[in-house]
Every structure is written in C-alpha cells, then in structure tokens.
Amino acid sequence: MQYFFYENLEGSAFAFGEEESKHCIKVLRHKRGDTLQLIDGKGNWAEALIEEEHPKHCSGKITKRVHHAPTMPYHFTLSIAPTKQHERMDWLVEKAVEMGVHCIQFIQCKNSERPKINLERLHKIAISALKQSKQFYLPTFKPLVPLETALSTATQDLKLIAYCLSAQDQSLYAYLQQRPSHIHLLVGPEGDFTPAEVALALENGFNTCSLGPHILRTETAALYALAASAAVLGQTKP
Amino acid sequence: MQYFFYENLEGSAFAFGEEESKHCIKVLRHKRGDTLQLIDGKGNWAEALIEEEHPKHCSGKITKRVHHAPTMPYHFTLSIAPTKQHERMDWLVEKAVEMGVHCIQFIQCKNSERPKINLERLHKIAISALKQSKQFYLPTFKPLVPLETALSTATQDLKLIAYCLSAQDQSLYAYLQQRPSHIHLLVGPEGDFTPAEVALALENGFNTCSLGPHILRTETAALYALAASAAVLGQTKP
Numbered sequence: 189m190q191y192f193f194y195e196n197l198e199g200s201a202f203a204f205g206e207e208e209s210k211h212c213i214k215v216l217r218h219k220r221g222d223t224l225q226l227i228d229g230k231g232n233w234a235e236a237l238i239e240e241e242h243p244k245h246c247s248g249k250i251t252k253r254v255h256h257a258p259t260m261p262y263h264f265t266l267s268i269a270p271t272k273q274h275e276r277m278d279w280l281v282e283k284a285v286e287m288g289v290h291c292i293q294f295i296q297c298k299n300s301e302r303p304k305i306n307l308e309r310l311h312k313i314a315i316s317a318l319k320q321s322k323q324f325y326l327p328t329f330k331p332l333v334p335l336e337t338a339l340s341t342a343t344q345d346l347k348l349i350a351y352c353l354s355a356q357d358q359s360l361y362a363y364l365q366q367r368p369s370h371i372h373l374l375v376g377p378e379g380d381f382t383p384a385e386v387a388l389a390l391e392n393g394f395n396t397c398s399l400g401p402h403i404l405r406t407e408t409a410a411l412y413a414l415a416a417s418a419a420v421l422g423q424t425k426p
Numbered sequence: 427m428q429y430f431f432y433e434n435l436e437g438s439a440f441a442f443g444e445e446e447s448k449h450c451i452k453v454l455r456h457k458r459g460d461t462l463q464l465i466d467g468k469g470n471w472a473e474a475l476i477e478e479e480h481p482k483h484c485s486g487k488i489t490k491r492v493h494h495a496p497t498m499p500y501h502f503t504l505s506i507a508p509t510k511q512h513e514r515m516d517w518l519v520e521k522a523v524e525m526g527v528h529c530i531q532f533i534q535c536k537n538s539e540r541p542k543i544n545l546e547r548l549h550k551i552a553i554s555a556l557k558q559s560k561q562f563y564l565p566t567f568k569p570l571v572p573l574e575t576a577l578s579t580a581t582q583d584l585k586l587i588a589y590c591l592s593a594q595d596q597s598l599y600a601y602l603q604q605r606p607s608h609i610h611l612l613v614g615p616e617g618d619f620t621p622a623e624v625a626l627a628l629e630n631g632f633n634t635c636s637l638g639p640h641i642l643r644t645e646t647a648a649l650y651a652l653a654a655s656a657a658v659l660g661q662t663k664p
Contacts, residue, residue, distance in 0.1 A: 259639040279517060286646045288638075321640045361657045400526075400660050401497040402559045408524045415653030419599045422638050 189225055190216065191319040197228040202236050203247035213243040224248075229318060229326030231256050256324040262421045263370045264414065265291040267338045269377035270302040271406050274309075280407040281310045285317035285327060287414045288422060293330035295338045299379030305332050335374075335385055339392040344372035348397040349389045350409050351381045357396040360413055364420040371417060373397075375410045427463055428454065429557040435466040440474050441485035451481040462486075467556060467564030469494050494562040500659045501608040502652065503529040505576045507615035508540040509644050512547075518645040519548045523555035523565060525652045526660060531568035533576045537617030543570050573612075573623055577630040582610035586635040587627045588647050589619045595634040598651055602658040609655060611635075613648045 192212060194202045204212060212218050220241045226234045235252035266289055270277055284292060294305045307329050318326055346368035348360070374381075374389060381389070386396070399412050430450060432440045442450060450456050458479045464472045473490035504527055508515055522530060532543045545567050556564055584606035586598070612619075612627060619627070624634070637650050 283646055283649065286640055286642050287650060288640060321642065323640055359657070364657075400656050402524055402526060402561055404524050404559065408521055411521065411649060412525060412653045412656065415650045416657030418638050418650065419597070419602075419654030420658070 191225050191227050191233075191322065193229065193315045193319060194226045194234075195228055197226060197230075197232040197234045197250065197253060199250070201247065201249050202226060202234075203245060206244050209242060209244050209246040212238075212246050213241050218246075223251075226250070227319065227324055229315065229324070231258070231324050233324060258325055259323070260288045260290075260325075260418075260422055262368065262417065263290050263344070264288065264417055265293065265342075265344055265370075265372040266375065266410055266414070267293045267295050267342075267372065268375045268410055269295050269297045269300045269406060270305045270332070272301040272378060274302075274306070276405070276407045277305065277310065278313055280410055281313045282317045283411055284414055285314050285323070286321045287411070287418045288323075289327045289414055290325075291328045291330065293338055294332040295335045295374070296332055297335050297377050297385060298382045300377040301379070303332075307331060335381075336388065338374070339389055339394070342372050342392065342394070344370040346370065347372045347374075347389075347392075347394040348413075349374040349381070349386060349394045350397050350399050350413065351376055351386055352403055353380075357398045359398045359400070360416055361420065363395070363397060364417060367421060373410070373413050375406055375413075378406055429463050429465050429471075429560065431467065431553045431557060432464045432472075433466055435464060435468075435470040435472045435488065435491060437488070439485065439487050440464060440472075441483060444482050447480065447482050447484040450476075450484050451479050456484075461489075464488070465557065465562055467553065467562070469496070469562045471562060496563055497561070498526045498528075498656075498660055500606065500655065501528050501582070502526065502655055503531065503580075503582055503608075503610040504613065504648055504652070505531045505533050505580075505610065506613045506648055507533050507535045507538045507644065508543045508570070510539040510616060512540075512544070514643070514645045515543065515548065516551055518648055519551045520555045521649055522652055523552050523561070524559045525649070525656045527565045527652055528563075529566045529568065531576055532570040533573045533612070534570055535573050535615050535623060536620045538615040539617070541570075545569060573619075574626065576612070577627055577632070580610050580630065580632070582608040584608065585610045585612075585627075585630070585632040586651075587612040587619070587624060587632045588635050588637050588651065589614055589624055590641055591618075595636045597636045597638070598654055599658065601633070601635060602655060605659060611648070611651050613644055613651075616644055 239248040477486040
C-alpha cells in the first residue's frame with residue numbers, strides 16, 4: 189500500500205497540503221472513510237482515516253502510530269559538487285535515498301560548473317523515493333557551501349575523499365572493513381578536485397580513498413560508495 | 427584525452443563511420459595530422475593519425491597498438507527485466523558500464539510491463555560510457571528472452587536471484603565474501619518475480635539473495651549489486 193508524506197505526525201489529525209491532497213483524492217481516488225498510511229520522514233508511521241475528501245485540502249484523524257528505529261546501523265554524510273546537468277543530481281538523490289543516506293551536502297569547488305542547486309526539487313524527489321522504498325527516515329539536505337566550510341565542519345569518524353588520481357590509494361572496502369559508525373565522503377565536480385583542494389582535505393583529517401580502477405562520473409562515484417557501504421555495513425545478518 | 431571507438435583495430439588503418447567522423451571533425455574540430463586514441467571494446471587501445479579529415483568519413487593510419495588485460499578480476503552477468511520507463515534502462519547501462527559488467531541480458535517475466543528493448547540505443551550508451559570511463563572492454567548485450575530461457579542457459583558459479591521478499595535471505599555481501607569468480611544475478615520487473623518464477627530459479631540452481639532492508643527499484647537493485655561486487659571483488663589492493 190502506498191505511503192503518504194505528512195511532516196507532523198505528533199498530533200491526532202492530519203491535513204494535507206495541496207499537492208498530497210490532489211495525489212490522494214484526484215489521482216488515487218481515495219474517499220471519506222478510507223484508511224491511509226502516513227510517514228513523516230522522522231521515523232514515524234501512522235494509520236489515518238480520511239474525514240474530508242477535498243482535492244485541495246484532504247484531512248482526517250490519526251488512528252494508530254508506530255515509531256520505527258533506523259534500519260541503517262551506520263551514518264553516511266555525502267558532500268558532493270553539483271553536476272552540470274541537474275538530472276544527474278535528481279537521480280543521485282533518488283538512488284541515494286533508496287540505498288540509504290543521512291545527509292547530502294552540496295559543495296562548491298574550484299572546478300564546479302554549477303554554482304547553484306534547487307534543494308526544494310531534490311527534497312521532493314527524496315520524499316517520493318522514501319515513500320516508494322518504504323522507509324521512515326528522510327535525509328537532511330544542506331545548501332551549497334564552499335568546500336572549505338564543509339571541510340572545517342566535518343566531525344565524522346571516517347572522513348574520506350575520492351578523486352580521479354586516488355585509484356592507487358587504500359580502497360573504500362578496506363576502510364569499510366574497519367566498520368566505521370560514521371562516514372563522511374567528499375566527491376568532487378566533473379573536473380575533479382584540484383591538488384590544493386585534496387591537500388586541504390588531508391589537512392582537515394580526510395583520507396584519500398580508491399573507488400576502483402575505472403574513472404567514475406561524479407554521481408556514479410557517490411552511488412558506488414553508498415551501495416558498497418550499504419552492502420558491507422548495512423546488513424545485520426552475516 | 428578523448429577516446430574514439432572503432433571496432434576493428436587489428437589492421438593498420440581506421441575509417442570512421444558517419445557518426446564518429448562527425449564527432450571527431452565537426453564537433454571536436456580535429457585536423458589532418460592530429461593524433462587520436464582509439465579503443466575497440468575488446469581490450470585494444472591504439473594511437474592513430476588522421477589522414478583524411480572528412481566530416482562524414484574520417485580515416486587514417488594506426489601508429490601504435492596496446493592490448494590491455496581486463497581490470498575486473500571477476501565476471502558479472504546481469505539478467506534484468508526492462509523497466510517501464512526506458513530512461514531507467516539507459517542510465518542503468520551507463521552506470522553498469524562505469525562500475526563494471528560483462529554481460530547484460532534482458533528477461534521477460536510475468537509482471538514485465540515492457541515487452542521490448544532497444545539494444546542498439548543501449549549499445550551506443552555503453553560505448554559512450556566506456557570512452558568516458560577510460561575502459562577497454564565493452565559488455566555484451568543479449569536480446570530479451572523469456573525468464574525460462576535465461577535460467578536454463580545460466581552456467582555461472584554463483585547464481586543469485588534478488589526479489590522483494592528476499593530481505594531475510596543471505597546477504598549479497600555474505601555471498602561476495604566467498605570470492606566467486608563468476609556471478610549471475612537476476613533482477614525482476616517493477617511488479618517483482620512471481621513465487622512460481624522464484625521457485626523455477628531455485629530449481630535451476632539459483633540462490634535467493636538479500637540486497638538489504640530497503641525496497642529497491644529494479645535498476646537500483648542491479649546497481650547496488652554491481653557496485654558492491656566491484657567494491658568487494660574488484661580491488662586488487664586490500
């Protein structure tokens with residue numbers, strides 16, 4: 189059954205905004221008295237009953253609520269330079285949410301070709317991916333900041349930087365075998381990090397990390413690392 | 427430097443078709459006497475000299491040739507049901523090539539929503555991804571066949587099937603730790619494999635395999651497995 193997104197599941201009622209109302213009433217043709225499943229992106233799932241089936245302001249009462257613990261036994265922060273084509277960031281966000289990510293931060297690097305990012309659009313894509321993959325935790329998005337800012341505020345246990353010339357460095361898999369609880373990965377723009385940027389990252393406690401022998405696009409590098417982390421760290425069963 | 431694709435690097439000359447000629451002469455504005463780097467998707471890299479700079483039939487001679495050994499120490503065959511939106515298969519192919527895959531086979535399942543696939547289009551996307559990621563081996567593509575045919579012709583060591591209810595089964599990572607040399611993974615359509623299809627796969631020596639607790643889209647499931655395999659098996663360094 190389809191999930192609906194509603195940010196405030198603490199109270200006893202829900203009142204959808206225009207978009208979710210339209211989707212619920214006009215697209216999925218739900219009626220007064222129908223039961224819905226709601227998520228808030230903060231771990232809560234609720235069962236709710238439609239009382240007003242209005243296509244612009246559908247509302248009702250919450251009949252049951254369950255809090256879910258996070259499914260991911262590790263924390264992943266991705267700092268990434270936006271790609272020139274925004275479609276590549278769209279699908280990165282969709283796939284990152286499906287695979288599991290806690291925070292996506294956008295960074296401005298010397299070779300960045302795109303100086304801005306539409307966070308509202310990416311937030312919507314993330315909600316849609318969350319519903320589709322039946323998860324309960326929405327990642328946080330941080331606006332575009334200069335690389336220096338991202339470096340100086342990084343507090344994670346395992347801080348990694350992947351760049352094109354790092355193929356000979358320690359592999360991501362070797363780092364994952366140390367079973368870190370918090371990972372922070374930096375992925376550079378299409379033109380890569382400059383040597384000065386890599387040096388600055390190292391000064392700030394980041395380690396260079398190989399993502400294998402192939403040259404990966406920006407968004408592929410991020411996906412590779414998210415998938416490998418989910419496969420190695422995300423399984424509670426052996 | 428950019429790679430050009432030319433299927434026959436065995437001889438002493440090259441003669442591009444219309445598309446590669448246009449790209450080389452009109453888009454990148456190469457001239458007579460320029461040096462190019464060519465790949466054939468079969469492990470060969472060559473240096474070549476333009477002799478005729480024609481925008482429709484650019485040709486020249488091959489001046490140097492190097493054969494590269496495969497970079498991937500394992501073999502991965504992906505059998506996947508085409509998604510409803512062909513864009514999702516387009517980017518799966520791009521990402522699969524970047525991460526590393528040997529064979530992509532398309533399967534027709536009971537819940538498949540798309541009865542055909544444009545192999546020529548996907549072949550072009552694969553060539554483009556190969557050039558961009560500076561690799562030498564193009565995966566093979568196999569046309570859409572009924573699942574039964576794919577099952578009965580599978581000969582790989584490690585035969586896996588991923589489906590939505592397999593989250594409790596042995597994890598992909600546990601299988602990868604056995605360091606298989608040949609993997610064959612089946613990924614079903616948006617509506618998933620039917621229980622009868624899963625049973626048939628098991629009869630044919632396939633093992634159910636968990637890709638973690640989240641419900642992944644068809645193309646995400648394939649990507650997750652390709653990335654995890656590359657991370658765990660693809661690194662020659664520890």
